[in-house]
Amino acid sequence: MDATPDKSKNGGKKRRLRDAEATKLRILEAAKSDFAKNGLGGARVDVIAAKAKANKRMIYHYFGSKDGLFQTVIENAYLDIRSAEQKLHLDDLEPREALERLVRFTWQYYLKNPEFITLVNSENLHRAKHVKKSELIKTASRKFVAMVSSILERGVRSGDFRAGIDPAQLNITIAAIGYYYITNRFTGSIIFERDLMDKNALNERLEFNIDTIIRLVSA
Amino acid sequence: MDATPDKSKNGGKKRRLRDAEATKLRILEAAKSDFAKNGLGGARVDVIAAKAKANKRMIYHYFGSKDGLFQTVIENAYLDIRSAEQKLHLDDLEPREALERLVRFTWQYYLKNPEFITLVNSENLHRAKHVKKSELIKTASRKFVAMVSSILERGVRSGDFRAGIDPAQLNITIAAIGYYYITNRFTGSIIFERDLMDKNALNERLEFNIDTIIRLVSA
DNA sequence: CGCATAACGCACTATCTAGTTACTTCTTAA
DNA sequence: TTAAGAAGTAACTAGATAGTGCGTTATGCG
Numbered sequence: 001m002d003a004t005p006d007k008s009k010n011g012g013k014k015r016r017l018r019d020a021e022a023t024k025l026r027i028l029e030a031a032k033s034d035f036a037k038n039g040l041g042g043a044r045v046d047v048i049a050a051k052a053k054a055n056k057r058m059i060y061h062y063f064g065s066k067d068g069l070f071q072t073v074i075e076n077a078y079l080d081i082r083s084a085e086q087k088l089h090l091d092d093l094e095p096r097e098a099l100e101r102l103v104r105f106t107w108q109y110y111l112k113n114p115e116f117i118t119l120v121n122s123e124n125l126h127r128a129k130h131v132k133k134s135e136l137i138k139t140a141s142r143k144f145v146a147m148v149s150s151i152l153e154r155g156v157r158s159g160d161f162r163a164g165i166d167p168a169q170l171n172i173t174i175a176a177i178g179y180y181y182i183t184n185r186f187t188g189s190i191i192f193e194r195d196l197m198d199k200n201a202l203n204e205r206l207e208f209n210i211d212t213i214i215r216l217v218s219a
Numbered sequence: 220m221d222a223t224p225d226k227s228k229n230g231g232k233k234r235r236l237r238d239a240e241a242t243k244l245r246i247l248e249a250a251k252s253d254f255a256k257n258g259l260g261g262a263r264v265d266v267i268a269a270k271a272k273a274n275k276r277m278i279y280h281y282f283g284s285k286d287g288l289f290q291t292v293i294e295n296a297y298l299d300i301r302s303a304e305q306k307l308h309l310d311d312l313e314p315r316e317a318l319e320r321l322v323r324f325t326w327q328y329y330l331k332n333p334e335f336i337t338l339v340n341s342e343n344l345h346r347a348k349h350v351k352k353s354e355l356i357k358t359a360s361r362k363f364v365a366m367v368s369s370i371l372e373r374g375v376r377s378g379d380f381r382a383g384i385d386p387a388q389l390n391i392t393i394a395a396i397g398y399y400y401i402t403n404r405f406t407g408s409i410i411f412e413r414d415l416m417d418k419n420a421l422n423e424r425l426e427f428n429i430d431t432i433i434r435l436v437s438a
Numbered sequence: 439c440g441c442a443t444a445a446c447g448c449a450c451t452a453t454c455t456a457g458t459t460a461c462t463t464c465t466t467a468a
Numbered sequence: 469t470t471a472a473g474a475a476g477t478a479a480c481t482a483g484a485t486a487g488t489g490c491g492t493t494a495t496g497c498g
Contacts, residue, residue, distance in 0.1 A: 018445045018494055039344055042260025045486060055447050060487065120406060121340050125258055128405035141410040168411045169427045176399030177392055184398075186347030187339060191360040192387045208388045215434045237464055237475045264456060274477050279457065 024062050026052040031059075032073050036115030039122045040070050070122075071130040075137060077119050081109055082140035090147060095155030099217065102148070103210050107178045111202070117183045145171065155217065162219045173216065177209045243281050245271040250278075251292050255334030258341045259289050289341075290349040294356060296338050300328055301359035309366060314374030318436065321367070322429050326397040330421070336402045364390065374436065381438045392435065396428045 030051035034043040045066055049056040063069040088105055090098040110117055123131055131137055148167045155161030181188065181196065189196045196205075249270035253262040264285055268275040282288040307324055309317040329336055342350055350356055367386045374380030400407065400415065408415045415424075 020445065023445080037344075039258050039260050039341075041258050042344075044484085046484090055445095056486090057447065057488080058445080061445080066486065118344065120403060121344070122258075124403050124405045125256075125261075125337065125340070128409055131406050131409055138409065138412075142412075145411065166423070166427070168413070169424065171411075172400055172407065172424075173396055173427075173431060176395045179399050179403075180395030181391055184339060184343050186343045187350050188391065190347055190350050190357065192364065192390075193357075193361075194387070204385070205388065205391075208385070208392075212392060212431070212435050216431050239475065242475080263454085265454090274475095275456090276458085276478090277476070280475085285456065 020062075023052070023054050023058055027054050027059055027062065027069070028073060028076065030054075031069050032077070032115055032119070035070060035073055035122060036118040039118070040066075040126060045069075067130070071133065074119050074123050074130050075134050077116050078131070078134075078137045079140055081113075081116060082137075082144050084109060085144055085147065090151055095151050095158055095160050096214070098151045099155070099213060100210050102151075103174055103178075103213050104206065106174055107206050107209060110178050110182045114182060117179060121183065152217070159219060161217045165217060170213075170217065174213060177212060181205055239281075242271075242273050242277055246273050246278055246281065246288070247292060247295065249273075250288050251296070251334055251338070254289060254292055254341060255337040258337070259285075259345060264288075286349070290352065293338050293342050293349050294353050296335050297350070297353075297356045298359055300332075300335060301356075301363050303328060304363055304366065309370055314370050314377055314379050315433070317370045318374070318432060319429055321370070322393055322397075322432050323425065325393055326425050326428060329397050329401045333401060336398060340402065371436070378438060380436045384436060389432075389436065393432060396431060400424055 027048065030048045031043070034048045034051065037043070043066075045056060045059060048069070049059055059066075059069060063072060085102075085105065088101060090102060093101060145167060148171050152161060152165055152167050152170065156163045185196045195201060246267065249267045250262070253267050253270065256262070262285075264275060264278060267288070268278055278285075278288060282291055304321075304324065307320060309321060312320060364386060367390050371380060371384055371386050371389065375382045404415045414420060
């Protein structure tokens with residue numbers, strides 16, 4: 001790819017020498033990567049600026065502070081997974097299928113986006129002070145919880161699922177059995193004396209998780 | 220409590236003006252607390268020294284480096300939980316009871332020792348480089364996995380549990396459903412719009428988790 | 439074109455931070 | 469009792485580190 005900017009067309013958008021949106025995006029990408037790798041405390045603003053091929057001054061110009069930058073990064077991370085979940089169109093599937101699809105999706109999302117997990121860990125280390133401020137995240141969360149509630153209700157009506165399951169508990173459990181495995185893959189591989197990230201190990205875990213959830217909800 | 224050291228008896232041990240063991244312990248306690256609160260990258264050696272009422276030089280004298288200090292802290296953390304698990308004497312219980320007891324214990328251990336979780340998160344952020352070096356942790360882990368294997372085997376023989384369950388997967392799942400809830404209690408409380416640390420919420424979660432595990436293993 | 443504005447960059451500061459140097463004070467074994 | 473080693477301290481260093489002040493250059497609008 002040609003990194004030299006010019007004024008010719010490029011994917012329908014004009015290439016510019018100076019492009020605020022593009023710079024912001026580069027900063028956000030670099031920040032996501034560095035925050036995920038080193039945590040909020042361990043990440044370095046200078047490193048993020050260098051990675052983004054942007055001047056550090058720009059970070060402060062666009063995001064105000066290191067905390068402000070993290071705030072935007074974690075917000076985008078949540079909006080991204082919530083948006084991907086909505087695109088699954090689980091309401092079009094049979095309850096059982098919908099649930100299995102959600103377990104699969106969650107697992108694969110964590111696998112493909114391990115930064116998401118590390119960012120969430122970092123955010124919890126800081127007592128969710130950034131997420132607390134984000135109305136966007138709160139709105140998206142409500143939709144997500146409603147989606148799982150609706151699957152559960154349909155499953156109870158169809159006789160597939162037992163009644164009385166708390167959607168929040170189910171949600172937490174679906175996330176937990178994937179999240180824990182991935183976030184603790186390094187210590188886990190030592191404790192269980194096997195490579196938890198081996199292809200077969202990953203497949204086995206996914207099947208185990210689907211089984212766990214189906215057994216949990218079955219009538 | 221009297222903080223002024225003297226040479227009188229104190230719990231069978233002589234109080235000293237200078238006590239290497241006591242100082243080491245104070246440093247380790249302070250380090251555990253600060254590493255848990257701020258992560259390895261965010262913790263400050265000066266803060267740890269101050270909290271421990273020790274001179275920073277002592278940290279370097281006893282532990283060599285900040286990393287060396289973390290190494291000892293994480294090692295002790297693992298040995299502590301593994302030792303507590305052994306004391307449950309699960310082999311003396313019926314398989315079902317033993318499993319339930321383990322789920323309860325794990326939950327309560329995380330609740331009472333949230334630093335353990337944060338330390339493990341920090342260690343995984345650093346790709347388990349400290350745990351990797353610890354033979355003590357590896358030995359203790361083997362005993363732990365064997366313990367759960369033995370419960371599973373007994374349960375299969377008694378007809379309570381179904382056959383073919385991978386002990387490692389079960390172990391991971393038992394840890395996951397408690398660990399995730401606790402470690403993400405701050406973001407979780409926002410996403411699910413309820414206080415996850417409320418007494419009733421905690422009890423509900425524990426019962427849900429026991430149910431999840433029993434359904435998972437039942438024949 | 440030309441000018442106001444937004445994008446960008448350099449070089450700086452004040453403070454912090456892991457680790458060290460060189461020293462004093464206490465403990466204990468012979 | 470005493471000498472040698474262990475425990476403990478204060479003050480320091482060299483390099484980071486978040487955040488800024490201020491000047492420069494591109495952009496796009498009238």
